[in-house]
Structure formats: C-alpha cells, structure tokens
Amino acid sequence: MSARQKAPASQEQTTLEFKRNALLPALAGGHDRHFAFLENRLGVKLATRGNLVSIEGPAAARHVAARVLQALYARLEKEEEISTAEVDTQIRFAQDTPKDSSEAEHGAASIRTATAKRTRARSRAQVDYLNLMRSHELFFGVGPAGTGKTYLAAAFGAHLLFERKVERLILSRPALEAGERLGFLPGDLREKIDPYLRPLYDALFEVIGEQATKMMESGVIEVAPLAFMRGRTLSRAFIILDEAQNCSHAQMKMFLTRLGEDSRMVVAGDLSQSDLPEGPEGLSEALRYLKDVQGVGTMRFTKADVVRHPLVSRIVDAYNAHEKDERAHSR
Secondary structure, X not given: OEEEEOOOOOOXXXXXXXXXXXXXXXXXXXXXXXXXXXXXXXXXXXXXXXOEEEEEOOHHHHHHHHHHHHHHHHHHHOOOOOOHHHHHHHHHHHHHXXXXXXXXXXXXXXXXXXXXXXXXXXXXXXXXXHHHHHHOOEEEEEOOOOOOHHHHXXXXXXXXXXXXXXXXEEEEEOOOOOOOOOOOOOOOHHXXXXXXXXXXXXXXXXXXXXXXXXXXXXXXXXXXXXXXXOOOOEOOEEEEEOOHHHOOHHHHHHHHXXXXXXXXXXXXXXXXXXXXXXXXXXXXXXXXXXXXXXXXXXXXXXXXXXXXXXXXXXXXXXXXXXXXXXXXXXX
16 A cells, blocks of 8 residues: 655645555445545545555545545454544544654554454544553543543453453442332332443443343343442452442442452543532542552543544534533523
8 A cells, every 4th residue: 555646736635555456446436435424524525446545635634534545444454444433533543643654553552352342442532542551450441422532441350361361351330319219110120220231231242242141140240329339248250330420438449449459440430420519529629539549540532532423423513512501601
C-alpha cells in the first residue's frame, strides 16, 4: 500500500494504492457506506479505480482520511471485520494522533475477549483507560455515560479470563437507587434484581458472545447486586463495581475491602448522576482518600470522550442547548 499526491500546485488530491484489490469492497462497505461516512465526517470526496482510492478535499482532511483508510485496510489484511463504528473510531484516532506517528498505532489498543472476539479502544482516553487497568490492582473510571467505562472494564475482565490470568469475573452494582429496596417489585429475588443488572449482562454478551451464558451457569462469571458482596473475600478474580455513584460510604468501604489475593478491581461511576439524597459520597470519598495510595489508579473521562452514535451526540447537544436557554430565561 502506498500513497502519492498530485503536483504541489493544486494539493487537492491524495491517491492511495492498495495491494489487494479484493479487499476494497469491504473497505468501502456495503453500498459504499464506510466511504459515505468518511466523506460526511471529514468533508472529503472518495473515488476508486482498480486498486486506487483517491481523496479530494482540504489537506488536513485528506491526511486524516488517508490514515483512516490505511488503518482499516491493515485490519482487513488480518481478516478482521470492520463496521461504521470502527470507521468512526479510526477517525477519532487519526484526528488525535500526531502526524508523524505510525499507522499501526491506530486501534493498537485491543484485547482478545474470546476465541473469535476482539475489543478495541474507541478513543485516546479509552486507550489510556485500558493501559491503566493493565498496571493497577484497583482502578477508578469516572465520567459521563457513553465513555465506555463499564464496557471496557467488562472487556478487560473477559480478556483476563481468556488469558487465564484470573479464574473469575465478578460484576456488581447497587440493585436499586438509594437503598436497594426490592420488596415492592414482583417475582422472586432474581426476577427483582435482574432489570438493574441488565447493562452488565449486555456488556458481557457483547464482548464474549454466547459463551457468556455457559460461563455464568458454571460460576466463572458472576453478576450480583452490591448487597451480595458483604462478607466475601474475592481471590483470583477481576471485580467490577458499576454505578458506583449510588454507593454510600459504608457500601463503598465494604466493596473495596473484598479485594483478595491475585485479584484486580475496577470501580466505575458518574459523579454527576447520583440518585442518593446525600449525593455520591461513597465514590467521592474513595477518590479523595485513595488518590495517593500505591497500586490505585484513576481515569477521569469528560464529555469530549463520549463515544456514541453521531445522531445521539447531536440529540444530547440539542437538549443541552435548549435546557441552557430555559434556565437563562427563568432567571
């Protein structure tokens, strides 16, 4: 694969040459949807002829588009599938990565979670998140919804299982906001708590696949409400606490002290979304008390790190803009 540009006089077109012409349909996507997504996001125009792809547009946009196409092509050469989500991911990496860095760096932060499953970081912040999980025994992921805190933690835990570095994966969260009062719900205990654990189930099935069911039946993977953690010592396990902003002081201290031999723990939460009357005191205190403790790491995500469908991001921005106007008019 090579890239060449037309004469410097115009600097309006970059042409990429790919060795395997048979991979170009997958690179373009069905009905050219990958190319259309790139054109819409970057303001460029793509055209193919044989094993050549030409990129027209501003120089900076052409450079990003070229890096995206080269990174995606490299994945196709490894017989990996790509989707529009991966195209969006590569755009983010290309825009955030210095121009002189290697093409292989795009999407390099990936982990295998099952024989036929691989999960990739979708932003520079997610790369840092994965790297910090690799190097710390206790790790906090704090920030808004949509940044991949829980999803990547579940993926990393599945990766450790796949690599036989832990024996169990345990995921937990407060079963109900502010106190876990389950009595008024219909059904037995499992039926009462399952709706509140569903996001964790969804993450597991996405990163592991159908094997997740067998692993849960055998006890290799356990999904349980926070109240079920009391009195346990969890050894040789990867443990995730989700929705940690809804933990009280006592609940957080109880959970953190479950850490046993050869185990790792991730605590994920959003300080701005607590449902407790007193606010996210358990998570806030833990972040303050443990910030200088050896072996403890923290990743703070921001709104800029949200990885969503582009339309969802535009919907959120529209709501935020109108809510801001309403607050201004109410004063």
